[in-house]
Amino acid sequence: MTFFSDTTISFRREIGPTLRSWYYILFGLVQPLLYLALFVPLLGNVPGPDGASPLQWFVPGMVVMLVLFTTVSCGWSLTEELMSGSFERLLATPMSRPAIMVGRALKELAPLLVQALILIIVATPFGLVLHPLPMLLGLAMLMLFGVGVASLSYALAIASKHDGSLFYLVSHSVALPMMLLGGVLLPMTNAPGWLYVASRFNPLTYLVEAERALFSGDLASLPVLSGVLVAALVAALGLTVGVSQIRKASL
Amino acid sequence: MIHARDLARTFKTKAGSVEAVRGLSLDVAEGELVAFLGPNGAGKSTALRMLTTLLPPSSGSASVGGHDVVSDPAAVRRQIGYVGQGTGSGPYHRVRDELVSQGRAQRMSTMAARKRADEMLGMLELDGLADRPCASLSGGQKRRLDVALGLMHTPPILFLDEPSTGLDPHSRANLWDHIARLREASGMTIFLTTHYLDEADTMAERVMVIDHGVMIADDTPARLKADLAGDTIHIRLLCNDQLSHAAEIARNLPDAREATAQGRDLAVTLRDGEAVLPEFIRRLHQSGIEAMSARVVRPTLDDVFLGLTGRSLREAVSA
Ligand SMILES: Nc1ncnc2c1ncn2[C@@H]1O[C@H](COP(=O)(O)OP(=O)(O)OP(=O)(O)O)[C@@H](O)[C@H]1O
Ligand SMILES: [Mg+2]
Numbered sequence: 001m002t003f004f005s006d007t008t009i010s011f012r013r014e015i016g017p018t019l020r021s022w023y024y025i026l027f028g029l030v031q032p033l034l035y036l037a038l039f040v041p042l043l044g045n046v047p048g049p050d051g052a053s054p055l056q057w058f059v060p061g062m063v064v065m066l067v068l069f070t071t072v073s074c075g076w077s078l079t080e081e082l083m084s085g086s087f088e089r090l091l092a093t094p095m096s097r098p099a100i101m102v103g104r105a106l107k108e109l110a111p112l113l114v115q116a117l118i119l120i121i122v123a124t125p126f127g128l129v130l131h132p133l134p135m136l137l138g139l140a141m142l143m144l145f146g147v148g149v150a151s152l153s154y155a156l157a158i159a160s161k162h163d164g165s166l167f168y169l170v171s172h173s174v175a176l177p178m179m180l181l182g183g184v185l186l187p188m189t190n191a192p193g194w195l196y197v198a199s200r201f202n203p204l205t206y207l208v209e210a211e212r213a214l215f216s217g218d219l220a221s222l223p224v225l226s227g228v229l230v231a232a233l234v235a236a237l238g239l240t241v242g243v244s245q246i247r248k249a250s251l
Numbered sequence: 252m253i254h255a256r257d258l259a260r261t262f263k264t265k266a267g268s269v270e271a272v273r274g275l276s277l278d279v280a281e282g283e284l285v286a287f288l289g290p291n292g293a294g295k296s297t298a299l300r301m302l303t304t305l306l307p308p309s310s311g312s313a314s315v316g317g318h319d320v321v322s323d324p325a326a327v328r329r330q331i332g333y334v335g336q337g338t339g340s341g342p343y344h345r346v347r348d349e350l351v352s353q354g355r356a357q358r359m360s361t362m363a364a365r366k367r368a369d370e371m372l373g374m375l376e377l378d379g380l381a382d383r384p385c386a387s388l389s390g391g392q393k394r395r396l397d398v399a400l401g402l403m404h405t406p407p408i409l410f411l412d413e414p415s416t417g418l419d420p421h422s423r424a425n426l427w428d429h430i431a432r433l434r435e436a437s438g439m440t441i442f443l444t445t446h447y448l449d450e451a452d453t454m455a456e457r458v459m460v461i462d463h464g465v466m467i468a469d470d471t472p473a474r475l476k477a478d479l480a481g482d483t484i485h486i487r488l489l490c491n492d493q494l495s496h497a498a499e500i501a502r503n504l505p506d507a508r509e510a511t512a513q514g515r516d517l518a519v520t521l522r523d524g525e526a527v528l529p530e531f532i533r534r535l536h537q538s539g540i541e542a543m544s545a546r547v548v549r550p551t552l553d554d555v556f557l558g559l560t561g562r563s564l565r566e567a568v569s570a
Pocket of ligand 1: 298
């Protein structure tokens with residue numbers, strides 16, 4: 001129970017400044033439209049899965065990419081507070097440590113959720129078929145995954161001790177191959193054998209597959225089950241590593 | 252309320268390891284107000300951060316409010332308030348929002364936190380700044396906000412790491428006034444660090460002098476000054492040819508420690524200058540020595556530090 005109320009406290013603290021910056025909100029709303037404007041024309045003669053619109057295949061991939069890239073680098077925002085002493089102030093309170101992290105991660109994820117919803121709604125007239133329940137489930141699964149990645153990112157920020165270049169080096173050398181190997185932009189089925197095998201060891205692959213299944217309205221399927229499982233595992237791993245890093249944050 | 256035994260912390264840095272705190276043992280009873288006094292780098296903040304569960308000790312043990320800081324940090328955190336040496340408020344957050352979220356984090360209801368936030372804003376003279384982002388506050392205003400954040404929930408045990416640094420004299424006086432009043436009303440135990448000698452002297456019931464990570468003295472300011480520094484009686488004689496005789500009389504005074512003579516001036520250090528002065532002058536008079544002027548100089552905590560380490564805290568602080 002305290003976990004949930006502490007998460008709310010942490011989330012509300014962090015979201016405050018975001019909600020007050022109008023340019024952030026404006027930019028956030030325009031961004032998904034921009035993606036679609038730059039993307040949809042390219043899809044002209046790309047065939048979609050089973051005769052469906054190619055958007056059914058691309059939009060879920062794009063949403064996964066958005067979540068991955070935002071959460072993987074969000075740890076850096078902690079550095080300022082780590083150095084100033086305001087994070088220490090929170091750590092001296094009885095707040096649950098995982099809740100502090102989850103609240104922060106949700107603050108990063110909330111705008112993404114809104115963007116994803118806009119993306120879905122705007123893509124509908126261009127041929128995206130709506131499956132409200134599975135799609136919402138897909139977004140929830142992504143939030144879970146995002147919490148895990150964000151927590152790992154916070155852990156990395158603590159471990160890299162204010163060294164920004166180290167932080168970006170590590171986070172991007174993890175995120176970029178993960179994205180390419182996850183079949184976010186191009187299907188892995190066309191990959192040479194070794195690459196395909198490598199992609200099966202990438203957790204993102206399962207997430208992308210699950211997301212695509214859900215966006216096609218496939219609720220009860222093996223990819224969905226694997227995706228949810230992977231998201232839960234990443235979340236559990238992220239929180240464990242994050243909490244242990246906080247404990248070691250003896251700067 | 253606060254107990255530490257052989258508490259130690261070593262930091263590993265690229266340039267070698269730093270023994271920040273080396274075998275610190277201390278006891279603070281419920282309701283006491285104690286101050287850590289020591290130069291930069293003495294280990295004050297490190298010790299405080301171990302007691303507040305923010306930093307795991309390298310060795311030794313400590314308990315705060317009856318709970319071990321290592322094995323039960325959550326229980327310790329439920330009992331304490333902490334104002335760190337750094338800036339506690341987030342730069343992009345608004346002043347009132349930070350106070351309210353701090354209250355919520357300390358398990359206050361939203362209603363109570365809002366009410367208390369407004370009280371704190373008034374108490375630390377931050378009214379009018381409530382809706383500003385914390386980054387836009389002046390240094391002293393930020394520091395007052397830090398203290399307000401620490402006092403939101405009136406904890407039974409309060410740790411303050413240099414709370415008054417950067418405050419103007421009026422704000423300092425105001426701050427101590429409120430802390431004294433809070434303490435009277437709630438009986439909280441207060442553990443603070445400070446660089447201001449006068450502050451430790453007037454505010455703290457007990458001063459722990461710390462240097463190079465070890466505690467070198469622990470007593471009331473009055474006793475520290477009496478035992479480790481003592482009063483000095485300065486006497487100016489009418490004729491300088493009687494100086495050596497006068498110095499001998501001075502050395503035979505009760506509790507006299509050392510007497511120095513120069514020209515017509517004589518200085519003698521002893522435990523209680525005011526009480527001894529009349530007797531001193533009477534004895535001089537009996538030996539036919541007349542004093543032109545006399546004064547008693549009371550010691551400061553700096554003299555205590557000087558007596559203990561051979562260094563002045565004033566130099567150490569400004570260095
Ligand atoms: N994270 C750290 N890594 C390495 N060394 C550290 C770290 N924190 C503190 N130290 C070192 O430990 C020693 C004690 O530092 P500490 O901050 O406890 O001093 P202090 O008494 O609070 O000083 P000040 O009056 O300047 O605040 C110093 O030599 C400092 O350089
Ligand atoms: Mg300090």
